[in-house]
Amino acid sequence: MLHSAADQQFEAGSLLSGGDKTDYGAVSNLSLLDTVDSPITLSWQDIRVSAPKINRDILHGVSGIANPGELVALMGASGAGKTTLLNTLVARNLKGLQVDGSVKVNGKVIGREITSVSGYAQQEELFVGTLTVKEYLSIQARLRVVEIPESKKGTATSLEEYRKNRVLKVLANLNLLKCQNTRIGVIGVKKGISGGEARRLTFACELLSNPALLFCDEPTTGLDSFMAESVIHVLSTLSTANRTIICTIHQPSSQLYSMFNKVIFLACGKTAFLGSPTQAIEFFASCGHVCPRNYNPADLIIHKLAVVPNEEDECIQRIEDITRKFEQSVYGTRLDSQLASVTEGRMPEKRRQANICTQINALLQRATIDTVRNPSLARAKMIQKSVMGLFVGLLYFQTKLDAIGVTNINGALFYLVCELTYSTLFGILNFLPSDFPLVAREYHDGLYSVLSYYVARCLSYLPLFTIDGLAMLLISYWLVGFQSAWDQVLLACLISFLIEQSSSAFGIMLSCVSPSFPIAMSSAGPLLTLLSLTGGLYANVGALPSFISWIQYLSWFRYGFEAFTINQWRKVDSPNWNSTNTQEVMQNLSFTESMFLWDMVIMAAYIVFFYTIGYIGLLIRIRRAR
Template sequence: MDESQHLLKQKQQNSEEQQTTNINYGTTIIPSVRFQIQEEENKLPSVCISWHNLTIKHPKSGRIILDNVSGMAKSGQLVALMGASGAGKTTLLNTLLSRNLKNLSVQGKVLINGQEMGKQITFVSGYVQQDELFMERLTVKEHLLIQAKLRLVGSSEKQIKKRVSEILNDLELRSCRHARIGNRGIKKGISGGEARRLLFACELLSNPQIIFADEPTTGLDSFMAESVINVMKKLAQSGRTVICTIHQPSSTIYRQFDLVMFLASGRLAYFGEPSKTVEYLNSFGYPCPRNYNLADSMIQCLSIEMYNEEICKERISKICDEWETSENALKLRDELEDQKKILVEPERRKRATFYVQTSALFKRSILDNIRNPGLAKAKLSQKLIMGLFIGLLYFQTSPLNFIGISNLNGAMFYIVVELTYSTLFGIITFMPNDFNLIVREYHDGLYNILAYFIAKIFSYIPLFALDGIVLVGSSYWMTGLVPNVFRFGIALGIAVLIEQSAAAFGVMLSTACPSYPVAISVAGPILTVLSLTGGLFANVGELPSFISWVQYLSWFRYGFEAFAISQWEGALGDNQPKNCTNFNNNTIACPTASSVLHNLSFNPAMFYFDIGAMILCTFICYFIGFIGLYVRVHRAR
């Protein structure tokens, strides 16, 4: 049974039990979604948001996007911003929210209870955006619990769970609370209507006084669109101020708005009750046809047709000019002046502590990683298969003559390569996967970027450590490496450090490159150069001077050298038996650890330096990665 049928059946049952409220508009009866406003929500303080003479333009081109637009919305009102495409409604909403105004010149004021708040409006409002951005592998309840920890500052675990339970009931999400959210069109999950209500649920957790919504009905069928608007209407009736942009609402939805604001070419064409738009159009000689959608009729009058551009512009200019001198416009200006005198500080939501932010985000990332088959099961399976393959390929390599030592050097270097490539290309999606979600939640004031970065990095550490352990653990004893638990432990530690170096480098590329394809294109050549200077393909002591410096940037070299020092010191030591010829003689070879390492131009005394170099490489790359993420998120506002 699809969601529409499920809701219809549920509403019929609720009607029989007299648990729903019917909203009557003339001859149309709209069954409202069961939405029980909690008692404490009726005690919301009165809030009025007003915008005064807003003019927005592009400084370079001089193009005016909004031209002297004013308006207001009070507690208990559901206000719709409408207009044809390009009319300026989205820009107006962004201006009210102080978002996405980069490279724009802004004149005018936005006041809340008579006070300018700027970007701090985030802490007194909720913003339901059009895009449904979630961690798709989380369930609905898990998502809300994590959001509640970030939004309900100072609340106990019991209070958080109670609030989440209330929201699940209020927005009729209880039936899908254990379902994974999914990604529409890509990964099966909850329905479109449920996803849209989940957006509202997140914003309602902190009980905001003002709610903004950008195209809340886009992509929904008429039935689900009505249910979403019913929710918004109930929110307004509970004492909140609700403002939304909307495109082509049905007649039923249009009548639910308390006020509608029509924009045309950046100017204000009408601001008032929906029912009076018929009278307004008639006054200009543009009567609305019988049984025609009022919203569509109004938008048609305010649209510019391709082949009648001049006539349309004259009509729009006439309507906007008439509005500026109308009685309603004069009343609005008087009310706006009164609002400037009301200086009441609205209640602000506090930001969670750094520890709470980090712990909540860490839990979310861990859940997402564990349920990611490509990052968890597939990678571990790949490491096990490759480990067994290496073990079989170099099975019990002996004797330790020239060929045997060369084979084991190859096995150790391949382990370094396998750990690097799989880790780096697995984490290089660090930015593309989450970027839009980070931008949204950061600008919603939920957390700072450092908390997200630390939580994300630490959530990867266990997975990558396990990768290295599986690869080395499945190949070590088969290949003929030193059969010693201590040396085995060192090999595991080196494997983990190699993976962390590769992961840090991948994060750095992910945040520094503008897109995923660019990051992949850049990563390939860099890894080739670093691997070629890693100590196996070319002797690091014989590299040309103009390229020799590259080896000091290569964790391939540090990892391979540390691995080789640990193994050959454990396998050979420095006591060469008598009657042994030179190491390079393949007939009889009794090499020492020093001779093997010297042949590779490795210094046995550099073991701890190599360990420290990999740790330093990891921290430097993570630091650069954090700076890249910080800059890109801030530029995205």
């Protein structure tokens, strides 16, 4: 996904082209961005965070305020508590932590509902890499933009038109037009957009809903200095549209440092300073830490606030002295008065979720494109099943209907059951691990429900995990010489569909309830072995010991094989075959012809059961992932 530094410099230069004059002497088209209708003042007071399990205090009474139109930087040395503070402000990633204090939006505590009035551009860029930039944003728009704002109702005749206009505007504003038809890419698999473009795409997704409050976690990490400067310039320009923007940043250059309206320095979980970049330099100079000429102020301040190994006592004493002086300084007094003057104001309108049909439709489109464009899944599955169908057909080519032939045909039928199961289940076990981080993030962003994602993703697999199985069955069907009356062929296709969907549903269930992909993989093998051994070919199901025979009733191998066998032998087009032969085959396998319909009904019931358990498992895991 990452390009060279030269590529990044080129796109940074193009980012600053066309529109209003900027500090760079170039021009920017970012002035086209919408102004926020309901600005947000975010304040936090006496935030204390501790980890009871390890008996450690992380934040000690941290307070602060961010006003509309401000770009605020949270800075500090490693372990200072800036990431914990950001997580506290956005009410995310606080599992196992005890949080005290208040976070207010326009003077009101709203808790986790802060998600519905803000955007959060996280450090880790999570996308569906097989989609193009425009495709991805268009689907995001269907999830994030659910109505036309009152101020924009004259600009579009329909919601769909407004969404398209919004996507094009954001693409233009963040200079993503030149890569709009480029696939995002998958690291290590397929090259896509550059690192700078990926970072701007993260901002673009959040800006679709025009949030008044935007959080950014390490927006410049992984970028060269020139590209990092352009990204901060984007954020600075966004803040001029009456937005409140708060970001964590690690050791910015002196030029980046000067671009922030306000800086907050943390040290050992306490506030060491809050004010403008220039005021920070003056304050630390008054504490005896003068910044030398031509030296990066941020580097100096962070160094003075760091705890250096083997110098812990001296460093902690210096930090205690700085934090105490800040509390007693004019800057600390001003912060106290600002927090005291915060009153309840007009609350911004909360972002509403799209209706469930729109959610499923948008997610189904995204999942279907991803499945079709995934070469390791789509093409490989079709090639594999076609080859295996040809192999089975040639192995059992035109089998004769004698005693050995009957055994061989039954073996071919059971092999089809196994092939429909094993390759499908192991192919789908990656259902959740690859999607989980993105789904958890979007769910907690309030974009859609778990049910919408689950239904859409399962439906997206349905065509692929139906067509490949039917291809294998039909390629081998006439080569082997299975009974080919039209009703038997159609019923064989239905049985094949039910077997493959049973294994697909079981694989999805296993993926959702297992805590990790390796556990799901290691569990699948033994479970499938048990189910196949009681499937009816390796051991007669009527002769199994009572303490183990119950497993057969949990096995779609058994129901699928029985249904295939009944369908094959109930009507044989041969003068040397009669009903007695059919009964003999059934008795040898302990199968009952009257179970034919029940076999298919039970497999359908298991499909519903597996999907239901999978959904419950996914719901629990995602809710715990906040």
